[in-house]
Amino acid sequence: MALIEIRGLSKAFGSVKAVDGVDLDIESGEFITLLGPSGSGKTTVLRMIAGFEVPDSGTIKLNGEEITDLPPYDRDVNTVFQDYALFPHMDVITNIEYGLRVEKVAKEERRKRALEALDQVRLSGYGSRKPNQLSGGQRQRVALARALVKRPSVLLLDEPLGALDLKLRQQMQIELKELQREVGITFIFVTHDQEEALTMSDRIAVFDKGKIQQLDRPAAIYERPINEFVAGFVGVSNLIEGDAASKLLGKRGTFTVRPEKISIDSGGVASTARKAIGTIKEVEYLGPATRFNVDLEAGVRLVVLKQNTQESSQEVMSMRGKSVTLSWELESEYQVQ
Amino acid sequence: MIKSAQHFLNRHVKTRAALLLSLPLGWMIVIYLGALFALFLTSIWKIDTFTSDVIREFTLENFTDVFTDRAYFNVTIRTLMVAISVTLICAVIAIPMAFYMARIAKPSNRPILVALVLTPLWASYLVKVYAWRTMFYPESGFLQWLISPLGGKSPGFGMIAVIIGLTYLWLPYMVLPIYAGMEKLPSSVLDASADLGAKPGRTFREVVMPITWPTIMAGSVFTFSLSMGDYITVQILGGTFQMLGNVVYQNFSLNLPFAAAVSLIPVIIMMIYLAGIRKTGALNNL
Amino acid sequence: MRVTNLRKLAVLVAAGTLVLAGCGSSDDSGSGAYEGPLQDTPGTINVLAWPGYAEDGTNDPNVDWVTPFEEATGCTVNVKTYGTSDEAVQLMQGGGYDVISASGDASLRLIYGGDLQPVNLDLIPNYVDIFDNLKDRPWNTVDGKNYGVPHGRGANVLQYTLGKVTPEPTSWSVVWEPNSPAKGKITAYDSAIYIADAAVYLMATKPELGITDPYALDQDQFDAAMALLEQQKPLIAEYWSDYTKYIGAVQSGSITVGTSWQVIANVLNGEKATVGAVKPVEGATGWSDTWMISSKTEAIDCAYKWLNHIITPNVNAQAAEYFGEAPANSKACALTANPDHCNLYHAEETDYWSNVYYWKTPTEDCLDGRTDVKCVPYSEWVKAWSSFRNK
Known part of the structure; x- marks a missing residue:
């Protein structure tokens, strides 16, 4: 039995269907990410699991018990909010103790657990600070500690890293994943950042228009996107369709090839490889790699990503306007819906 | 002449602020503090008990x-x-x-x-x-x-x-x-x-x-x-x-x-x- | 609100000191009444008057004796009314008014304060027709110098709501005694001068105190009056100074008996008789009002013309009838709309006025002529009243 079972979950705000018939099973101890653009329904699903929104239809079960209509304070789940939602009038330790105090945990026990939680998020010694005396990353950790100290069976994280700068975000991604393994709690993580989702998750549910488009392991999502939307949202996608598909591939339908799977002007190409001739229109030097936008004679533009193993920046920049041949292995090419 | 004044004010931020604020500040001082002071001053004056005219002589009688x-x-x-x-x-x-x-x-x-x-x-x-x-x-x-x-x-x-x-x-x-x-x-x-x-x-x-x-x-x-x-x-x-x-x-x-x-x-x-x-x-x- | 009040007060303070500074230097002008003759210079006079004394048609288009004056003389008249004598004194001291209708408790304070000028009666032809017992009285004449022309007089009557107070009262006891049938629905005048009303009642009920003039109270007599006021306090519903508020309270039934003016009773009886008004057996306080001229007026000709106009027999008749008091001009009685008006208000009966005690300003030198004791001056009355009201 799954820890969380969601069946037929729907929610509309006015005439807008935010969530439209979502089914989802989440296993205990899993790190699952709800990924999608804003307005795709991922946050609404999270808020319904937390109890902040009541679904129009459908059910949510936790540990086999239906919690669909329970208020937030009666659910064994805790949330880490996008804006941290720390209580500004309480110091850090009081913030962390709040949930335990509400639960009427004895004072000493409470303090002990709060200090442990603080230690867990590596903020020992910050207990008497007020939230406004902390940096964004520190507040994030306090919010995490405040939720974890309740030892919920599920932790809900609503774009918790969204407000942090890139460096800190990458660091926190690693810490969060480690923490999750350490405490063994189920994490349901909402983000619109596909890279974040790919890095951290055991499974990813890709949302669009209130529906789950694809639910799978990160590698599968990336390498075998089920449809055009997933292909486009997760990573950069090259879509070959219509006439171009007939000319280049000799078949009908919509196909995709990931940019890093395409070689540019490579001599030794296997006989099974696809070939296509085109002109380089744009060159973007990214440091470890270079991105080329190539207009093919077949009438489609493909993005190609090439590792800068030998070439200097001047060399790659001078390639603009050159005529080139692109090639890729047949197994890199997938048909999407 | 105007230009040099502009330059002067540009460099002297405090002078500029003082000039800008002098009118409202003066107004506040006159109206609020002045009124309070006048109130206090009046409270230590006497009156002519018959005509009710204020006589500007010091007394603490009002407070007593x-x-x-x-x-x-x-x-x-x-x-x-x-x-x-x-x-x-x-x-x-x-x-x-x-x-x-x-x-x-x-x-x-x-x-x-x-x-x-x-x-x-x-x-x-x-x-x-x-x-x-x-x-x-x-x-x-x-x-x-x-x-x-x-x-x-x-x-x-x-x-x-x-x-x-x-x-x-x-x-x-x-x-x-x-x-x-x-x-x-x-x-x-x-x-x-x-x-x-x-x-x-x-x-x-x-x-x-x-x-x-x-x-x-x-x-x-x-x-x-x-x-x-x-x-x-x-x-x-x-x-x-x-x-x-x-x-x-x-x-x-x-x-x-x-x-x-x-x-x-x-x-x-x-x-x-x-x-x-x-x-x-x-x-x-x- | 608080700040606004303080600010107002402070402005008043500032204004007051300026004016007072001006006052101090103004000469007392000796015998210096205006010599005339009156010029036909147009001007503007600001008139400070009891409500109903200088009607310009604003309250009732048919009640207007200001406009005819303006048309006849070319003088422009602005009227400001006031509610109590204390307010009048304060406004007058503030300056800006040319003529005032002052009651006896205000006039002396203004004269001694240098706010008024002696009046040359030769320039006021209508003066000869004024009742003799209003001429040269202590509240309008000082050191043989006349300071104005009498306008009218009246008693502070006992008013009661018909049908609510039975039997109809003839004594002030209904407002003073703890067993009053109107307990809790009584009103009294909210001014220190009301202490004199207590003294009037004591004159009749406690002759052993020896009060002969309710404005000349030595300390013992004064204390007795204050004690009577204390006794009355639990009976009082409201103290009044705003007569429109008073009228509303009577109409609503929250007040049924108390000291009043005839004009208030007249308004209440406008549509049908709802209240009675009597001068009780003990007598009553009252007023005798005088038109006076500011020492600082710049429109002296218009001011004199106003004084003459306001006591013209037919104007005096209109004003007295509208306000509900006895006119000062003996020829006015023939011209009232109600031919019985002067009888109603006892204008010509000398006896009636014998126990009406006109408002005066109490002074340390007893006004009743006693020299063996000091009397309580008005400033102490005011202090005592303020303390009494806030006890």
């Missing part, structure tokens, strides 16, 4: 009169009681009202609710107080009509009528700052409290109230000071009941220095009050 006559101690206490009651009642009404307006009502309805709260301020002060007067008439007033079937009796004119009247008058001044404070309250903080297991009552007590406390204090500055200084409502609704404002009003035509001495009492009380709540951050929410 104020502090030795028990009547003025009593009226100070009564005034404080009214001001405190009005403030407490306003807070008790305004907090849930503001909470409803800012957090529960549909966002599209909020401007309408704010406008409704403000409606009493559109009418003339006197019209409103006289309207309350007709309600409080012991025989024929609306309150008597309302209460008498239940076996009660209209309180008639007096302290209770004054408290009710002032509460009505100053309520918007309490609702608006609290409303503004509660509207600024992020909803995630309320969600977080519920998420951590707190029922709505507890969230209200431990999260909403402490965070909006400075705005409640800010509102109280209005209700408290407006009540401390009022005398017209007291005249109209008070029956034989009087407050400090009435003492000033009764005396300022015949004995201006004495009236000035009496009017220093609410000034001092307000200073103490403001100093007391300064730490709550209320003054940043006025």
